Amino acid sequence: MANGLEPSRLHSSDAFRTAAVGLQTRKLRAALSALGIMIGIAAMVGVLGLSESSKSDLLAQLDRLGTNLLTVQAGTGIGLGSGELPDEAAAMIARIGPVETTSTVSSVSASVYRTDYIPEGETGGITVQAVDVNLLDTLAGSVADGKFLDAATSAYPTAVLGSVAAERLGIADVTGTQQIWLGEQWFTVIGVLNQFELNPDLDRAALIGFGSAADYLDHDNVATSLLVRADPDYIDDVMGVLSATANPQNPEEVQVARPSDALEAKEAADDAFTALFLGLGAVALLVGGVGIANVMVISVLERRSEIGLRRALGATKRHVAVQFLGEALLLSVAGGIGGVALGWLVTGVYANIKGWATLIPPLAIGGGIAAALLIGAIAGLYPAIRAARLSPTEALRSA
Amino acid sequence: MTTTMSAGAVAPVPGAGVVLSLHGVTKEYPTTPPVRALQGVDFAVTEGELVGVVGPSGSGKSTLLHIMGTLDRPTAGEVTVAGYNLADLSDKDLSALRSRHIGFVFQQFHLLSGYTALDNVADGLLYTGMNVATRRGLAHRALARVGLEHRLDHVATKLSGGERQRVAVARALVGSPSIVLADEPTGNLDSKNSDAIVDLIRQINGDGVTFVVITHNREIAEAFPRTIGLRDGQIEYDSGVR
Numbered sequence A: 001m002a003n004g005l006e007p008s009r010l011h012s013s014d015a016f017r018t019a020a021v022g023l024q025t026r027k028l029r030a031a032l033s034a035l036g037i038m039i040g041i042a043a044m045v046g047v048l049g050l051s052e053s054s055k056s057d058l059l060a061q062l063d064r065l066g067t068n069l070l071t072v073q074a075g076t077g078i079g080l081g082s083g084e085l086p087d088e089a090a091a092m093i094a095r096i097g098p099v100e101t102t103s104t105v106s107s108v109s110a111s112v113y114r115t116d117y118i119p120e121g122e123t124g125g126i127t128v129q130a131v132d133v134n135l136l137d138t139l140a141g142s143v144a145d146g147k148f149l150d151a152a153t154s155a156y157p158t159a160v161l162g163s164v165a166a167e168r169l170g171i172a173d174v175t176g177t178q179q180i181w182l183g184e185q186w187f188t189v190i191g192v193l194n195q196f197e198l199n200p201d202l203d204r205a206a207l208i209g210f211g212s213a214a215d216y217l218d219h220d221n222v223a224t225s226l227l228v229r230a231d232p233d234y235i236d237d238v239m240g241v242l243s244a245t246a247n248p249q250n251p252e253e254v255q256v257a258r259p260s261d262a263l264e265a266k267e268a269a270d271d272a273f274t275a276l277f278l279g280l281g282a283v284a285l286l287v288g289g290v291g292i293a294n295v296m297v298i299s300v301l302e303r304r305s306e307i308g309l310r311r312a313l314g315a316t317k318r319h320v321a322v323q324f325l326g327e328a329l330l331l332s333v334a335g336g337i338g339g340v341a342l343g344w345l346v347t348g349v350y351a352n353i354k355g356w357a358t359l360i361p362p363l364a365i366g367g368g369i370a371a372a373l374l375i376g377a378i379a380g381l382y383p384a385i386r387a388a389r390l391s392p393t394e395a396l397r398s399a
Numbered sequence B: 001m002t003t004t005m006s007a008g009a010v011a012p013v014p015g016a017g018v019v020l021s022l023h024g025v026t027k028e029y030p031t032t033p034p035v036r037a038l039q040g041v042d043f044a045v046t047e048g049e050l051v052g053v054v055g056p057s058g059s060g061k062s063t064l065l066h067i068m069g070t071l072d073r074p075t076a077g078e079v080t081v082a083g084y085n086l087a088d089l090s091d092k093d094l095s096a097l098r099s100r101h102i103g104f105v106f107q108q109f110h111l112l113s114g115y116t117a118l119d120n121v122a123d124g125l126l127y128t129g130m131n132v133a134t135r136r137g138l139a140h141r142a143l144a145r146v147g148l149e150h151r152l153d154h155v156a157t158k159l160s161g162g163e164r165q166r167v168a169v170a171r172a173l174v175g176s177p178s179i180v181l182a183d184e185p186t187g188n189l190d191s192k193n194s195d196a197i198v199d200l201i202r203q204i205n206g207d208g209v210t211f212v213v214i215t216h217n218r219e220i221a222e223a224f225p226r227t228i229g230l231r232d233g234q235i236e237y238d239s240g241v242r
């Protein structure tokens, strides 16, 4: 300084300490005012974490199930078709270059009962489907107990139950000899399946081989739907030609779908919720910011004499402003850190229940703390300026 | 008394021995109607003095203390502290001046709650830029000087009134200021503690510390080596050093 006076100085560690004083002496109030920020940040981190965790679970699921499955379904109803695909449909589709495998499903009009003395009609909504032995591989399905149909068992009165069908029939496993009354015949249950993630319709079915369908139930084995796996690189091209290939005369009577799309669509619906919760989190943050500003204004009023004292001890206006701004920042950062921890915890617990891996996007953590800091800075600015502008004599007289 | 300070002096005047001088100081508060709290106040304090300023309530004592302490600027007149003319200094400079050259003792003690006696005293050096170890070391010595070495780690606001004011005196002394200004330092104390604080001030003054003590208590003020009487914002009498 030109006049030889060494300027007042406040080390940053001391600035931190002065900022923390107010919080130490008013712990409950500090905790309550940080709570708003904490809830807001927790909501945002939790929502982003849950969305990320469920997305990664979906990606893992799609990876496992593959996105290259296409279903070809015969339409039913007036003008929609007979419910049957032309005889040569499977062969024609198999001839499309990028198609890797096809699997035929034929709906059998037969009822399934646990025993032969259950009244007719009480089928529990269980359908009977004649299927190829490659169905399980084509759908990336799995067996919960027993075995799937093979070339041998397909010719005999044996059945494999979808997960829902098994539950409704009260058959959990195939220990002993489980028999069901299927189309007025006794069929032996040789396997129970896990849920089909790509084709829930088959969960409600009793699956039998084409041989036994023809021999024991007098079924015509006409395809009602086809399951097609194709080269993922040409999946759109294959999708484009499937209906015309399956039924060249009436392509409009054929419905083609890609089941993995449904899974992705469900996730997209979740995104809408994510946006909603993020909005709610933002509102909580705003309320939290107002809370901090409010507490800081009160703090400045209550601590006028402290402000006066500090000015008398040589604090500049800036030192006073830094103290109160620092206090607001500490409050909001404490809320932010608490919020990240809480959001993390909520995500972890929920993901655990769902069997997902817990994934918190680093951006949500960094963003959460940064948002808390920003709000603290905005909320603390006005009270800090007020404290700095307070005249030292006024401040000292007020005590 | 000599108050030979050249107007506009920026650097300390060497050898003059004058720590504080007021020349024609007037303070008017811009209320409606305006209040003239001080009018034409002239006096100077030299190094090592112990001055009592006495006057009835409303006579302008606190206003005078604030101006001497550079917490407020006069409406007219000239003030120098430790050789610096207030008119030449920015608000930031005044903060620097206070942090190094002026110690304050207040009637309400103004100790920070939740802080120990040691940290309260160490905060007297907070804005000097000294590191915390140095500040604590000096604070320890200052507390020993006021007879509170056994209270270092006690929470200051839980001490007795007399002890609290001793902590405040230690805080005023800790930076070895050019002058200590006390505003009614015995105002919140019983007569026993009041006497003890006055004795402490005398004892510290005996070590060469310059004091201006403001009080409405004639007895206290007139027992000091020099007494200035204030009435209606004007100096009624100045005993000079007895």
Ligand SMILES: Nc1ncnc2c1ncn2[C@@H]1O[C@H](COP(=O)(O)OP(=O)(O)O)[C@@H](O)[C@H]1O
Binding pocket: B029, B030, B031, B035, B036, B037, B055, B056, B057, B058, B059, B060, B061, B062, B063, B064
């Ligand atoms: N900030 C202020 N605004 C207006 N008037 C004030 C202010 N401070 C003090 N006064 C007035 O100035 C006069 C002197 O006050 P003060 O310096 O506090 O006297 P004392 O300390 O001797 O009681 C009183 O009349 C008081 O009302």
Ligand SMILES: [Mg+2]
Binding pocket: B061, B062, B063
């Ligand atoms: Mg007063």
